[in-house]
Amino acid sequence: MSALDKIKKMLKGHEDQAGKGVDKAGDMVDDRTQGKYKGHVDTAQDKLKQQLGTDRDQDGPPRA
Template sequence: MSVFDKLKGMLKGHEDQASKGVDKAGDYVDGKTQGKYSSHVDTGQAKLKEQLGGTGQTPDSPPQPPPPPQQ
């Protein structure tokens, strides 16, 4: 059983809280790096949220469009 499988089991039912934590951690990293790596941080946040099952959206909110491609 991988670490992500264990985390998913622990966070089951708390995906929104996990998503908020991922956002908070990304904001912290952006602050410490003065936004220099913000595109990388955003990509990492999205992939981590996908792995953990949290989208950060409430069930009634419309889906958000994907971010524009990076050049």
């Protein structure tokens, strides 16, 4: 079992909280770098949320 699989298993049922954590971490990086890498950070946030299954909108279905 890979590390990502273990993380997904731990996050099961807490996807919203994980998504908020990813957003908060990205915002902190943007703040510390004064937005210099905002595009890269946003891309990383989106990909991480997709991998963790936290890329859901308010209504619940995954984003396309």
